[in-house]
Each structure stands twice: as structure tokens, then as C-alpha cells.
Amino acid sequence: MTAQEFMNQNWVVITLAAFAAGALLELSAIHVFKRSGRVPLKDSALSIFLGLASDPVNAIFAIITTAALFAAAPFAIADIPVTWWSFLLCFVLDDLRFYLHHRICHRVRWGWAMHVVHHSSTNFNMPIALRQSWMKHFTGTMMLKIPLILLGFDPALVVFCGVLNATYQFFLHTETIDRLPRWFEYLFNTPSHHRVHHGRNPEYLDANFAGTLIIWDRMFGTFVEEDRAVPVDYGLVKNLETSNVFKILTHEYVGIAKDASQRGLSLWQRFCYIFAPPGWSHDGSRLMSMDIKRQAGLVPPADASTHVTSA
Ligand SMILES: [Zn+2]
Numbered sequence: 081m082t083a084q085e086f087m088n089q090n091w092v093v094i095t096l097a098a099f100a101a102g103a104l105l106e107l108s109a110i111h112v113f114k115r116s117g118r119v120p121l122k123d124s125a126l127s128i129f130l131g132l133a134s135d136p137v138n139a140i141f142a143i144i145t146t147a148a149l150f151a152a153a154p155f156a157i158a159d160i161p162v163t164w165w166s167f168l169l170c171f172v173l174d175d176l177r178f179y180l181h182h183r184i185c186h187r188v189r190w191g192w193a194m195h196v197v198h199h200s201s202t203n204f205n206m207p208i209a210l211r212q213s214w215m216k217h218f219t220g221t222m223m224l225k226i227p228l229i230l231l232g233f234d235p236a237l238v239v240f241c242g243v244l245n246a247t248y249q250f251f252l253h254t255e256t257i258d259r260l261p262r263w264f265e266y267l268f269n270t271p272s273h274h275r276v277h278h279g280r281n282p283e284y285l286d287a288n289f290a291g292t293l294i295i296w297d298r299m300f301g302t303f304v305e306e307d308r309a310v311p312v313d314y315g316l317v318k319n320l321e322t323s324n325v326f327k328i329l330t331h332e333y334v335g336i337a338k339d340a341s342q343r344g345l346s347l348w349q350r351f352c353y354i355f356a357p358p359g360w361s362h363d364g365s366r367l368m369s370m371d372i373k374r375q376a377g378l379v380p381p382a383d384a385s386t387h388v389t390s391a
Pocket residue numbers: 182186195198199277
């Protein structure tokens with residue numbers, strides 16, 4: 081058996097073993113080597129449970145995305161062979177796809193209803209990476225992979241690059257690593273950059289949507305450096321204060337349904353309750369992230385409408 085065949089056949093086991101090793105390393109770093117970080121038992125058990133619950137569901141419904149990718153394949157404009165260079169190119173382009181998907185999931189309430197699960201903890205540790213929704217394949221953003229297929233990349237390669245990217249991101253969820261070498265921090269997403277992404281501080285809202293390469297945030301103006309003077313306050317603008325799994329998974333969908341079905345709204349207002357940025361309201365009674373930034377004096381009022389926002 082070649083190394084490639086071994087990887088193909090044992091990818092799930094290898095990934096799970098890497099997750100377990102990463103979590104154990106983090107625990108030892110905190111408890112044996114007294115590095116910074118917190119892994120509270122109840123919150124971590126909840127994260128692991130949400131991972132165990134969402135992974136099989138997402139694996140089953142991945143068939144929706146996979147079927148769409150294979151259906152698009154006959155319309156490809158080229159037939160790109162699977163080689164080391166096409167793998168690298170596919171990974172970089174798929175990473176850009178992830179950036180767009182992630183940014184949409186923070187800027188469109190329908191996507192946020194799915195992604196909020198990942199941000200629902202007030203802690204930041206490796207088990208948080210497992211805290212995922214089971215609606216991933218119903219949100220529609222997975223269809224952003226189709227352009228890669230139309231360019232001519234093999235659907236299996238595109239799926240593999242996505243899995244590899246998600247595996248990389250697992251290791252971003254830790255407080256035990258402060259900063260990595262400067263060149264690495266410049267090019268790649270790191271624990272420091274991803275801590276900012278999980279922050280609810282006004283300074284850190286809507287920042288660092290990257291998967292593996294942080295260059296996309298630098299290019300598109302969403303990069304924010306972690307500031308030691310502003311410790312990250314993890315969680316949601318309005319934290320859930322519950323350990324109820326069902327509520328964590330569904331609360332934003334319930335909120336959308338309640339808001340969009342209010343009496344006396346126009347069709348456009350109902351549409352906005354589903355697809356406008358989180359915090360949008362028809363009477364302006366709620367705060368979107370640009371409002372929070374403005375209140376904190378981070379966004380000049382005149383420029384407020386041009387700034388990036390989210391929940
Ligand atoms: Zn996010």
C-alpha cells in the first residue's frame with residue numbers, strides 16, 4: 081500500500097487522531113506547563129457533543145453538495161489533472177471560497193443562523209472547533225465550490241481541499257499559542273488571528289474570516305491584529321446563557337421565523353429579516369455591528385455606512 085492509498089483509506093481516523101492529540105497537547109500545555117488557556121469541562125463536553133452530533137448529520141447531507149459538484153463537472157471549461165501543482169492551486173482557490181462563505185455567514189442572517197453555533201461559547205479552546213451546526217449543506221454557500229468545478233478541478237480534489245482546510249482550522253482554536261513567527265502570522269491564519277475572529281469586543285467584530293491563508297483578510301480589508309491591550313472577550317454580542325443543545329442549534333432560526341412573520345411588515349422587510357446583516361430591524365430598534373462600532377467611537381458617523389458589519 082502506498083502512502084497515498086493509506087491516507088485515502090484512513091483519512092477520517094487520521095483526522096480524529098490529530099484532533100484528539102491536539103486537544104491533549106492543549107490540556108497538557110495548560111495544566112503541566114502552565115500556559116494560558118481554559119478548557120472548562122461542561123462547556124468542552126457540550127462542544128464535543130455538538131461535534132459528534134453534527135459530524136454524522138453533515139456527512140450524510142454532504143451528498144447534496146457532492147451531487148451538485150459532480151453534476152456541474154460535465155460543464156467544466158477545462159480538464160485539470162490531479163497533480164501537486166493543481167492540488168496547491170485548488171487549495172488556494174478553495175481557501176478564497178472559504179473566506180467568501182465565512183464572510184457571508186457573518187453578514188447574512190440566514191448564514192449566521194447556521195454559523196452562530198460555532199461562536200456560541202464564551203471560551204476559546206480546541207473543542208470549540210468541533211462546535212458546528214448541522215445545517216451546513218442547507219445554507220447554500222457550499223455552492224460557492226461550483227466555480228472551481230467549472231474551472232476544471234476534480235470534484236474529489238475540491239472536497240479534499242475543503243476537508244484539509246477544516247482540519248487546519250481545528251488547531252487555530254487555542255489560547256496556549258501566543259504568536260507564531262512574524263512571516264507565518266503575515267501569511268497564514270493563526271490562533272492569534274482567530275482569537276480576534278471569536279471576539280465580541282467592538283474592535284474585533286467582523287474581522288479575520290480566513291480559513292488557512294490570512295492574506296484574504298489583508299486584501300479585502302477585514303484584517304484586525306490582536307491587541308494585547310484589548311483582551312479578547314469571546315462569544316456573541318448577546319450571549320445565549322444556555323447549555324440547551326437544541327436551543328443553541330435552532331435559536332437564530334426561531335428568531336428569524338418570529339421576526340419575519342410579524343404582522344404589518346412589507347415583503348421587503350420580511351426578506352431583510354432573513355437576509356440582511358444580523359441585528360437588522362425594520363424599526364431600527366436593534367444594533368448591527370456597525371452601530372456597535374459607531375457607539376464605541378470606532379467608526380466615524382459619516383463613514384459608517386461604508387464599513388463592514390456583523391453580529
Ligand atoms: Zn465565524
